Amino acid sequence: MTGSYNIISEYIILTLAILILYLMISTFPRKTSIYIVDFLGILFSILAIVLSRVIITLATHPENFKPWLFNLVCMAYFMIYSTILELIYGYIDQLSFKQRQYKKKLVVHMFCFTVFSFLVYSCLFLFGKMYVVSEDSIQLTHWFQLYLFFGMFTSVAAFIDTWKHRDSIAKKVRWFIYAFCPFDFALLIFQLIRQDILFVSITYFVPFFLFYILFHSNCYDEVNGCQNSYSFSTRFVENIRMHRDFLIIYVEFPRYVHLEHTYSKEIINNATAAISRQIEALYGGIYLYAISDFQYALFSNIKHPGRELVIIHQVNEILATPITYGKETFSPLYKMVAFTSSALINNLTKLSSFQKYLMHKLDAISGSAYYIARPQDYTNFAEQYELEQLLAQIKANDDLDDKHVLCFAQPIYNVDKKSFRTAEALMRLQVNNKIIYPDKFIPAAERSNCIHTLTRIILNKVCKKVHELSALYDFDAITVNCSTIEFSDPNLHQELLSIIHKNGIDCSKICLELTESAMFEDYDTVLLNIQKLREAGVQFYLDDFGTGYSNLERILTCPFKTIKFDKSLLYKSMDDKVIRDLMVSMVDVFKRQGLLLLVEGVEDENQSKYSIDKGFDYIQGYNYAKPLPIEKLTDFFTPKQKK
Numbered sequence: 001m002t003g004s005y006n007i008i009s010e011y012i013i014l015t016l017a018i019l020i021l022y023l024m025i026s027t028f029p030r031k032t033s034i035y036i037v038d039f040l041g042i043l044f045s046i047l048a049i050v051l052s053r054v055i056i057t058l059a060t061h062p063e064n065f066k067p068w069l070f071n072l073v074c075m076a077y078f079m080i081y082s083t084i085l086e087l088i089y090g091y092i093d094q095l096s097f098k099q100r101q102y103k104k105k106l107v108v109h110m111f112c113f114t115v116f117s118f119l120v121y122s123c124l125f126l127f128g129k130m131y132v133v134s135e136d137s138i139q140l141t142h143w144f145q146l147y148l149f150f151g152m153f154t155s156v157a158a159f160i161d162t163w164k165h166r167d168s169i170a171k172k173v174r175w176f177i178y179a180f181c182p183f184d185f186a187l188l189i190f191q192l193i194r195q196d197i198l199f200v201s202i203t204y205f206v207p208f209f210l211f212y213i214l215f216h217s218n219c220y221d222e223v224n225g226c227q228n229s230y231s232f233s234t235r236f237v238e239n240i241r242m243h244r245d246f247l248i249i250y251v252e253f254p255r256y257v258h259l260e261h262t263y264s265k266e267i268i269n270n271a272t273a274a275i276s277r278q279i280e281a282l283y284g285g286i287y288l289y290a291i292s293d294f295q296y297a298l299f300s301n302i303k304h305p306g307r308e309l310v311i312i313h314q315v316n317e318i319l320a321t322p323i324t325y326g327k328e329t330f331s332p333l334y335k336m337v338a339f340t341s342s343a344l345i346n347n348l349t350k351l352s353s354f355q356k357y358l359m360h361k362l363d364a365i366s367g368s369a370y371y372i373a374r375p376q377d378y379t380n381f382a383e384q385y386e387l388e389q390l391l392a393q394i395k396a397n398d399d400l401d402d403k404h405v406l407c408f409a410q411p412i413y414n415v416d417k418k419s420f421r422t423a424e425a426l427m428r429l430q431v432n433n434k435i436i437y438p439d440k441f442i443p444a445a446e447r448s449n450c451i452h453t454l455t456r457i458i459l460n461k462v463c464k465k466v467h468e469l470s471a472l473y474d475f476d477a478i479t480v481n482c483s484t485i486e487f488s489d490p491n492l493h494q495e496l497l498s499i500i501h502k503n504g505i506d507c508s509k510i511c512l513e514l515t516e517s518a519m520f521e522d523y524d525t526v527l528l529n530i531q532k533l534r535e536a537g538v539q540f541y542l543d544d545f546g547t548g549y550s551n552l553e554r555i556l557t558c559p560f561k562t563i564k565f566d567k568s569l570l571y572k573s574m575d576d577k578v579i580r581d582l583m584v585s586m587v588d589v590f591k592r593q594g595l596l597l598l599v600e601g602v603e604d605e606n607q608s609k610y611s612i613d614k615g616f617d618y619i620q621g622y623n624y625a626k627p628l629p630i631e632k633l634t635d636f637f638t639p640k641q642k643k
């Protein structure tokens with residue numbers, strides 16, 4: 001580094017770096033765990049270029065030479081440059097999914113490099129080797145060579161690191177690094193040769209610039225003018241972190257989804273763009289995001305409370321107004337949900353679940369519609385979300401003794417023997433000392449494919465209890481509810497039987513309850529499972545008879561032992577003669593087939609007398625016993641010694 005310098009390319013890079021920094025701040029880029037490295041890289045690049053400009057000014061004016069100032073600036077530049085090199089190396093290293101596990105190791109590595117650079121610099125400085133002061137300039141040759149050497153070293157290290165971890169870096173990204181490192185190296189060599197033209201900033205700014213473009217930039221869609229979903233996520237997360245109040249509106253265009261009309265994609269896109277521009281024009285603080293081709297989100301901070309309602313209604317008005325594009329006039333079908341920030345919706349997973357939860361409320365409406373979240377929606381959703389998390393956890397743990405699953409049981413009265421010889425196992429979930437009832441969690445468990453895990457857990461718990469009770473009490477069996485969905489799995493019988501066998505109990509002590517809807521599933525597989533379990537000795541109860549669309553023929557061809565009449569049928573038959581006659585004839589048909597009959601939901605003496613009178617063999621209901629923890633069955637079953 002001597003004499004006069006051509007630094008035009010440094011000015012160009014400085015301008016570009018400032019522009020990128022502005023984009024980084026204003027466009028809410030995709031913030032992964034290594035985004036900060038890229039951000040710091042751009043920031044330090046700007047600092048480095050400014051400092052190099054200062055060094056050149058000082059070096060070309062030896063008349064004002066102040067050693068302390070010059071040394072300080074050179075040292076600062078050197079340390080910033082070595083930090084930049086570490087950031088480049090660190091970023092490349094973290095592109096390997098395997099290396100991401102060793103973040104701490106990388107930080108230690110980077111720290112050691114800083115100390116090393118500092119020591120090398122200090123040594124050369126102490127030996128007075130950094131620069132030579134002459135009359136017309138200050139020659140920085142060694143200083144310049146040293147840092148260019150550090151740059152080359154980093155290029156080689158990044159190349160080797162990428163090669164070492166090649167199996168864990170995306171192919172294109174890997175090849176990009178393989179190509180860039182030698183280019184960077186060559187550029188540094190060229191810089192070493194041509195010290196009169198300064199272009200070293202290209203070697204460090206370009207990697208950060210490319211990292212930004214490739215991995216973090218959130219472009220605006222040039223067709224609809226909206227930013228992408230990552231930008232929306234970043235804005236949401238940052239506003240949550242800053243505890244700001246905001247409004248979010250999601251708009252879906254289901255008609256586009258189903259393509260009922262054969263409009264071209266171009267027309268649809270331009271129509272959406274026209275709507276977007278009108279919405280944007282409502283108020284300066286509105287930002288629009290294209291989550292997918294057919295789903296859009298609006299974000300707006302709420303600076304004046306009450307403003308959100310005005311925005312929601314204005315947006316709805318715009319959506320409801322037909323728009324014209326070319327020769328076409330549109331009235332797009334839309335579904336819109338709106339909600340404001342809440343401590344209960346505090347992360348991205350909850351946000352996307354809440355959006356679905358609210359959209360679900362519009363499912364039944366076939367035309368355009370909108371829904372504004374009510375206070376209870378937030379709490380109901382939070383409850384449902386907590387439940388879904390719990391179910392996911394239970395499913396992932398797959399522990400047959402899972403403590404979250406509680407086994408309750410309701411003793412069943414045997415009319416003939418005038419005692420309790422069977423009971424129905426009823427499941428409850430426990431979370432944070434709160435008990436959740438099946439009407440809440442069974443549908444959610446069926447939706448999330450967790451029901452089978454729950455059935456295996458409850459069966460295991462029941463088997464354990466049966467094992468304990470068998471030695472001391474005289475009883476027939478405990479029934480376990482099964483979900484009809486499960487019976488379409490051809491391996492079900494093996495799984496259930498293995499749990500029963502593992503607990504060393506007789507299969508006849510376990511009965512399974514199935515509802516009529518099982519008959520409408522994959523009937524052949526359902527029947528196969530029933531038959532295999534029957535052969536092993538497990539008996540079947542038909543649950544909730546009288547609630548579904550009964551297919552009597554199918555019921556009679558299935559090998560059920562007992563039919564459970566639903567309480568609704570009992571209550572209706574007591575009020576209505578036609579239903580009563582129907583029930584009496586059903587009882588008659590089933591009895592003639594040798595089936596046992598049970599009636600559910602018997603709550604008082606009147607219903608009990610009626611049921612006995614109609615010929616039921618078993619009675620289940622609050623009048624006899626309420627569901628209680630399965631341990632309490634000992635209060636109802638007859639001890640063996642008393643026999």
Ligand code: C2E
Nearest residue numbers: 426427438439458481482483601602603620621622623627
């Ligand atoms: P279900 O199989 O019809 O179970 C009977 C339900 O009626 C139980 O509700 C019981 O507490 C309730 N009940 C009992 N006696 C009376 C009464 O006298 N009057 C009234 N009104 N109700 C009575 P629970 O425990 O809330 O269970 C509700 C449903 O959840 C069950 O209906 C069953 O379909 C399902 N369920 C419960 N446990 C399990 C399970 O382990 N697995 C599966 N797949 N489903 C289960």
Ligand code: CA
Nearest residue numbers: 424481513543
């Ligand atoms: Ca049942």
Ligand code: CA
Nearest residue numbers: 543544564600
């Ligand atoms: Ca039932």
